[in-house]
Amino acid sequence: MMLEVLQPGPLSLLQDKGRFGFQDQGITTGGPMDEHAYAWGNWLLGNSEDATQVEITLGMAAFLFHQSIKFALTGADLSASLDGKPIFPWFTYQAQAGSTLKFGRPCSGMRTYLSVQGGFKVGPVLGSTSTVCREGIGGLDGQGKKLEQGDQLPLRANVNRSTNKVPRWAIPDYEKPIKLGVILGYQCELFSDSAKQAFFSTPFRISQHSDRMGFRLEGQEIAADDYDLVSEGVGFGSIQIPPDGQPIVLMKDRQTIGGYPKIGALSSLCAGQLSQRRPGTKVFFTPMSLAQAESDLRLFRQVVSRR
Template identity: 65%
Template sequence: MMLEVLQSGPLSLLQDKGRFGYQNQGVTTGGPMDEHAYGWGNWLLGNDLNSTQIEVTLGMASFRFHATTYFALTGADLGASLNGKPLSSWFSYHAVEGDELRFTRPVSGMRAYLSVHGGFRVSPMLGSSSTVCREGIGGLNGDGKRLEAGDNIPFSLSDSRINTKVPNWAIPDYDSPLEIGIILGSQQALFSEDAKKTLFSSFFTISQHSDRMGFRLEGQPIIAERYDVISEGIGFGAVQIPPDGQPIVLMKDRQTIGGYPKVGTLSALGASRLSQSRPGSEIKFTPLSVSHAEAELRLFQEVIYRR
């Protein structure tokens, strides 16, 4: 049973939760840019929480089902349709052999997640199917290549009666003003009070030079008092400040170590929300406590795990 790629669009990648335990060897985690949308996709279908999905960026992709299954769409509205019938995100649907799923252009958000009941059956590399093109690892054949027209992705036959929708309270509005919290970190002492006031009072614009490795921001410079810091490990959502003062938010395909000062980090759910914002969008930062970030993540995980 296969899903055939008819058109891959700008970037369609196989992703599970990510590749963990290898950052000390220089291998990044990869994984879904939007953990929130990915998690709800598995919840809709009752899948294992690490099931492989397809992350479709910016649309213009199409697929053909070669077996009966249930599938779910979460994340961005990329103008999806099944055999020409429009589909909404955050729902599960039934497909039979020969059905064609198409994405057009973004209506809201940047990244949609396509999951099938039971997950796509892909052999893991270093414990994960996540595709990291820069490192040449993961994906359909383990070589880190993006999906291309003609690829066939295996999945298991399923005709289970699934008919679910993500609760309204959990569906984000990707068109609302973007305000994301930063947890100030151990290197905040490298930034003056004036620099931190600038960080929390300014609007930044997402640069065209943003990708799965990092989101570059443009705005009033945030200047560190020194830059001669020892390189250390970098987590998802870390906000590093290079000498030009323009913040970079490190995302899923980030390098594993870095030596630029880091003023703090976004929460995982905050970085997920950022990943759905297109270049040219404005973002404002607010202070975020560890306890508040943990409470948000706990609520999300409790609902996802509970099914």
Template identity: 55%
Template structure:
């Protein structure tokens, strides 16, 4: 009643909805970079919303099936195959013992989510299975390890299968131009009108320097009137502006405090869309009201949680 890891790929991590309530101790939340894709994978299978899944970054993962179950694949198109036959994301598939599920190079997006009926079984650490390598916390071993060859991923076998597919309106286009709403917050007022106009009218390129901690962007520099600030708590999606003026969007494995001025913050759904962009892709920003972000999230939660 498991999958066996034949090839762990570039970076494959067990994630649930995250480790909540420990940031005051310096422990970050972890969890899925792209909440939209993560929650849809569990919804397709009728799982609990926070059931543990695999987050597969850049592909190359190969799994051997040791028991019958149903899986859902959402997020990036990583050239997935089932027994060497191409399959598409945003659908469910039945698998049986001896099958091989594999992921190749990214065609669109960066991160695929693989959910199994009932969720993967994992011993929680501080209330969560989410893997944070930097903090050596979570995952199969509880020590923050990425998957490795020979790992066994347990689940409860099932022969029940109902084909499910994500509605077209809910499937993002990761190659489309991405405009992200920014809520004014933190040190927004320390950026002059001209600096804010520069930020909101410029194109920024996703750099090579991206990971689960943050996305460094390159483009027109912006400057705060502050040389620095006293370190303070940092939310998912906060946009730091360091001394070189190049924005850094802080992601799920971010540090819990930081001392750079922040021009604003993305919504969690917006940050999730950014997490699917590859180096070289272009993003732009526009002002966003907190109320609009709340409405967006409520509509999403109504679809996912009912």
């Protein structure tokens, strides 16, 4: 019982919720860039909340089902087809033994999540199957390799109660302008009022030099008053301002410590929305309270935990 990789595309990775409790050893969390899309995939199929999925970036991938199984796509629209017939994200589908799932070029968003009923049966490393290529950990072989042609992904035999589609109100539009809430941290005091005003009042564009480690932004230079800082732990969504004044939003495969001043951080849900935007997309920031971010995340988790 397996799913065979016929064509991996630019980047296809096995991901579960992530690897936690090891940042003090220099091991980052990994996990799905878009937690929203990942969680809805498991919700659709009645899977556990940390079931392993395939994160497919930019499409151009193909897979062969060696058994009949229900699967779901969530996240970006990567021009998917099942046995030559177009299919769309945020729905479940039934694959037959011998069915071929193909992805073309992106129509909307950057990353789609392929989940199967019961999840993929992959051995965890340090409690997680999440693939972090830079650190050589997780994934199919446990050594952090991205999926390659000929890889065979074992499937679990579980048959759970599933749902046909994600509610319309929960489906984001990745083509709309994006305004992200920023939770200001204690290092925001290193930025003048004029620097903070510029950060929140002018648009930035996503750079071509963005990946699972960090999204680099381009726009008006934002200067800090002090760059001589002691390195400290950094989290998903932290916004560093290096000496060139161009913000970097740290993502799932980030380094575990950093010494650049941080003006604030995105919530995990906001960082996930950023991860779906393509290079050149305009990004606006607005202040957000910690209470609001916690409320949004609590509500989201309550919804996706219901069956």
